[in-house]
Amino acid sequence: MFARNTKIVITLAAVAASISLSAIYKATAAEKYGFGRSLGEAEIARYDSDIHTNGKGLPSGSGNVELGRETFELQCALCHGENLEGVPQMGARSMHEGRRDIEKLPYASSLFDFIRRSMPLTDPGSLSSEETYGLVAYLLNETGVTDNPNLTLDAKSLADIKMPNRSNFIIDPASRFTAEDLEDK
Amino acid sequence: MKNIAKLKPNRRNFIKAGMATSAALLSSTSLAQETILEPSRGPGRTIMEMGYYGDRSEYATEARLKGNRGTGLVGGSLTPLQNMQGMITPSGLHFEVHHSGVPDIDPSEHKLIVHGLVGDEKVFTMEDLMRFPAKSHFHFLECAGNGMGEWMSPRGQNVQQTHGLTSCSQWTGVPLKIILNELGVRGDAKWILAEGDDGARMARSIPMWKAMDDAILAYAQNGEFLRPEQGFPLRLLVPGFEGNMNVKWLHRIEVSDTPWWTHHEVTEYADPRPDDKIRAFSFIMEGRSVITSPSAGMKLNGPGFYEISGLAWSGAGTVKQVQISTDKGDSWTDAQLEAPVLPKCHTRFRMPWTWNGQETTIMSRSTDDTGYTQPTYSEMYKLQGPIGMMHNNAIQNWHIAQDGEITNVRS
Numbered sequence: 337m338f339a340r341n342t343k344i345v346i347t348l349a350a351v352a353a354s355i356s357l358s359a360i361y362k363a364t365a366a367e368k369y370g371f372g373r374s375l376g377e378a379e380i381a382r383y384d385s386d387i388h389t390n391g392k393g394l395p396s397g398s399g400n401v402e403l404g405r406e407t408f409e410l411q412c413a414l415c416h417g418e419n420l421e422g423v424p425q426m427g428a429r430s431m432h433e434g435r436r437d438i439e440k441l442p443y444a445s446s447l448f449d450f451i452r453r454s455m456p457l458t459d460p461g462s463l464s465s466e467e468t469y470g471l472v473a474y475l476l477n478e479t480g481v482t483d484n485p486n487l488t489l490d491a492k493s494l495a496d497i498k499m500p501n502r503s504n505f506i507i508d509p510a511s512r513f514t515a516e517d518l519e520d521k
Numbered sequence: 522m523k524n525i526a527k528l529k530p531n532r533r534n535f536i537k538a539g540m541a542t543s544a545a546l547l548s549s550t551s552l553a554q555e556t557i558l559e560p561s562r563g564p565g566r567t568i569m570e571m572g573y574y575g576d577r578s579e580y581a582t583e584a585r586l587k588g589n590r591g592t593g594l595v596g597g598s599l600t601p602l603q604n605m606q607g608m609i610t611p612s613g614l615h616f617e618v619h620h621s622g623v624p625d626i627d628p629s630e631h632k633l634i635v636h637g638l639v640g641d642e643k644v645f646t647m648e649d650l651m652r653f654p655a656k657s658h659f660h661f662l663e664c665a666g667n668g669m670g671e672w673m674s675p676r677g678q679n680v681q682q683t684h685g686l687t688s689c690s691q692w693t694g695v696p697l698k699i700i701l702n703e704l705g706v707r708g709d710a711k712w713i714l715a716e717g718d719d720g721a722r723m724a725r726s727i728p729m730w731k732a733m734d735d736a737i738l739a740y741a742q743n744g745e746f747l748r749p750e751q752g753f754p755l756r757l758l759v760p761g762f763e764g765n766m767n768v769k770w771l772h773r774i775e776v777s778d779t780p781w782w783t784h785h786e787v788t789e790y791a792d793p794r795p796d797d798k799i800r801a802f803s804f805i806m807e808g809r810s811v812i813t814s815p816s817a818g819m820k821l822n823g824p825g826f827y828e829i830s831g832l833a834w835s836g837a838g839t840v841k842q843v844q845i846s847t848d849k850g851d852s853w854t855d856a857q858l859e860a861p862v863l864p865k866c867h868t869r870f871r872m873p874w875t876w877n878g879q880e881t882t883i884m885s886r887s888t889d890d891t892g893y894t895q896p897t898y899s900e901m902y903k904l905q906g907p908i909g910m911m912h913n914n915a916i917q918n919w920h921i922a923q924d925g926e927i928t929n930v931r932s
Contacts, residue, residue, distance in 0.1 A: 368703055371652050372643040379644075380636045383773055386714055386724060389782055415591070427591020440799070443782050450784030454721040457594055460621065461722075504798050505787070510837075511802035512730060517711075518780060 387449040391495025394448065397465040398490035404474025407467045411456050420478060427457075431479070439479040442505050444497040448472050469494065585614055586681050594622045594720070597664070599685025602813045602832065608659070608859075608867040610688035612743050617750040618664050618686070620785075621720030624770055628746075628754035631718070633738070637776035640705030647754050650738060653695040653703075658737065658760065659866045661834045663687035663806045665763035665790050665911045672910035675918075675929040679818035683917060683929060684811045687834065689867035692758050694739035697732050701776075706733075710776045714783075715757045718772035725766045726780035727759060731804075735760050735865075738771065761836030761865040762804045763912070765790055795906040806836035808895050809914035810843050810870070810887035821925035824878035829856070830871045835889035840868040842888040847874055849882040849932075850918075856885065876921070882930060884918045898931060 387393040409418070415426035420438075422430040431438050441447055452468050454460050463471070469489045476482045481499065507515050583604035589596045597618035600610055617623075628647045636642040667686035670676050677683035706729070713732050717723040727736070737758040740747060747753040752769030759766050765785060780786075780802070792800040810833035815821060829847070833840045840862060844853040856870040870885070886895045896904075898915045905912070920930040 369653060371649040371703075372645040375634065375636060375642045375644050380634065380642060383634055384636065384775065385722070386716070386775065386781055386783075388777070389779065423591075425591055427593075427595050440788075441784075442787050442801075446782050446784050446787055449724075449781070453724065454621065454784075457592065457621065457720075460720045501799075505791075505801050506794075506798045508800050508803035508805075510805050511728060513711075513728070513802065 385453060387445040387452075389443045389445050391445060391491055394445070394491035394494060395465040396491065397469060398488050399466040399468065399470030399473060400488040401470070401473045401477050401485055403466060403470030404472070405470075407463070407471055408474055411463075412471070415457065420475075431475070437479070438475050439481050439499075440501045440504075441499055442502045443499055444472060444476065444481075444494050447475065448494060583614065585616070586685065595620055597686070599681050600688045602680045602684055602687075602811070603816055603818065605813065605832075608689055608832070608861075608869045609743065610690060610867075612690065612745070612748050612751070615662075615688040615690065615742075615748070615751060616664065616686045618666075618764065619719070619750070620723050623750050624719045625749065626718060626754060626770060631754050631772065633755060633771060634773045635700060635704055635776070636774075637713075638707040638710040638778065639701070639776050640707070641703075643704060645700075647740065650695055650700075650755070651740065653699055655693055656696055656737065657691055657693040657741075658735075658758075659689065659691045659861070659863050660758065660760040661687055661689040661806075661836075661865065661867045662758075662764050662767055663809075663834070663836070665765060665806070668913040668915075669910035671915075671917075671929075672913055675931050677817065677929055679929075680811060680813050680816040680917075683817070686764070687832075687867070689832075689834075690742045691744065692737055692739040693741035693744075694737040694755075694758065697736040697738055697757070698734075700738065701732060706776060709778045712777050712780045714773070714775040714777065714781055715766070715768040715771060716773040716775075717752075717768045718770040723765075723768055723785070724781065724783050725768055725786055726783060726802075727757075727762075727766060728804075729776075731759055731762065759804075761806060763790060763806055763836075766804060790911060792911055793906045794904070795902075797906070803912060806834075807912070807914050808835035808837065808840070808887050808889040808893050809833070810840075810885045810895060811917045812845070812883060812885050812919060815883075815921070815927055816919050817927050817929040819927050821876055821921060821927070823925065824876050827874050827876055828871055829874045829883065829885075830869065831856075831885055833858075833868045833870055833885070833887040834866065835887065835891075835893070836865055837893060838890040839864045839866075840870075840887055841890045843868075843870040843885055844888075845870075845872050845874075845883065845885050847881060847883045850884060853886070878923065880921065880923045882918050882920045882932075884916050886916050 415423050415428040417423050420431040422428045448468060451471055473487045473489045477487055507513055583601045585598035587598045600614050600616045631647050633645045664686035668683055671683055711729050713727050715725055715727055739756050739758045740754055742751055755771045756769045757767055757771050787801055792803055794800060810831060812829055812831040814830050815827060829845055833843045843856040845856050846853050856872040859869040862868050888894045895914060895916055901915045918930050920928045
């Protein structure tokens with residue numbers, strides 16, 4: 337598929353010529369290259385797994401601390417340790433280490449998003465929404481962000497959590513954004 | 522060039538002519554009678570024995586150095602900078618860092634989805650992407666954690682261990698702005714999410730201004746398709762930004778008005794400060810340089826001439842000046858920058874030096890075209906806290922002992 341045959345090269349040249357000519361005039365739909373296929377909502381939804389800080393993207397369902405504890409002991413403690421201390425032989429550092437403190441995260445969405453996309457390391461993508469909500473509830477409780485053994489999280493309650501360290505994040509001015517720019521809307 | 526035919530083949534002229542012309546003199550008849558020629562090596566390997574993809578000599582053994590934590594799924598390897606010449610890193614020696622191993626992706630099945638705040642939401646095959654006009658650019662790529670082990674004290678045994686998470690290649694692909702303009706970006710769009718198709722679905726938020734500036738959807742490196750560990754078949758290249766943002770195995774771009782604050786960008790790639798604040802979104806790899814020869818692990822073979830040579834680079838622009846001190850930082854001399862000197866690219870610098878055989882410390886410091894000069898460790902400690910070891914671009918000192926032994930020191 338990577339070999340460009342002559343036919344493609346010729347088409348490309350023709351496209352490029354028409355672009356540079358029409359670029360003099362105002363942009364028109366005809367200027368587009370037109371490559372690629374349009375996507376339907378259902379198709380996008382299959383890949384659109386990320387969670388925004390305001391909770392957009394969070395799935396339906398809910399999970400509590402108890403479910404989180406069970407799931408953690410079964411699927412996570414092997415690497416992260418019973419007390420989140422990290423098992424060096426498994427490559428996991430302490431979740432209290434400083435750089436990776438869960439209680440220092442700016443948003444609970446960062447934690448949900450990461451667990452859902454990347455963990456468990458050897459079988460990412462295998463957790464149900466309920467288990468993921470439960471794990472977030474369990475980890476927030478274990479690290480003292482919340483103090484409620486009966487905590488149950490769902491899309492709304494997770495988005496409502498205010499992380500205590502949020503105000504300590506400052507924005508590098510070289511990013512060309514200010515703290516106000518990045519305020520939640 | 523000397524006119525060799527005019528030289529009489531007597532002994533005096535032979536000595537005078539020296540090395541450069543000795544080969545030509547040997548072919549003159551009178552000398553050939555006196556000299557027994559070295560026997561020819563004879564025929565070498567046939568073309569049938571040569572590979573379809575060239576291998577290097579069995580005597581060239583420079584190699585990456587692997588860092589492995591636990592399962593090996595989160596890990597990487599470092600470039601042997603002490604062995605590198607010029608400014609380009611061979612693709613097979615480019616550093617790598619992975620968060621869920623190296624996926625094996627069939628390019629005929631690979632897709633890039635672009636959606637969110639755009640007029641048209643589309644999916645592109647590799648064939649689609651390669652039909653767009655392409656661009657090739659030379660750029661360095663540096664992991665934000667390059668030199669993190671050095672933060673508290675000098676630990677690396679050589680420049681591969683201290684600085685091996687930077688490499689430089691020519692990258693080819695479609696400028697991202699062509700794709701975004703093709704789809705039409707909405708006015709309120711300020712960020713994109715770049716997501717990889719590895720097990721970890723590594724994801725980073727990237728400012729729209731960067732996407733519309735010099736970001737490339739790269740499918741080739743140094744003239745051939747990307748290596749698997751560099752993101753085959755497609756990676757994002759955001760020149761000058763920390764390595765982690767140059768998302769490999771790129772399969773999705775979402776356009777949004779706010780950043781995602783993904784786990785990576787708010788934890789290990791953010792910078793804790795001495796005042797307990799955490800600096801986030803520090804994307805640009807600031808100006809840095811290091812002497813690669815002579816460097817730690819090498820030994821000078823007695824007093825005399827040595828060329829000091831190294832690499833300088835800046836994620837903010839072009840290297841303007843590299844200064845070298847061979848007397849522990851007391852005095853500084855400009856090194857020569859070897860062309861091409863390109864923006865956001867490794868620049869090779871060189872300086873002739875005669876070692877007098879005395880114990881000393883050598884170091885380099887770079888300045889880029891924004892006026893930024895590489896800091897010392899004591900300057901850096903004021904900016905970043907005790908665990909702020911990411912984005913370490915401090916000046917590197919190499920100590921030369923009287924016996925010529927070179928080691929990694931702080932001052």
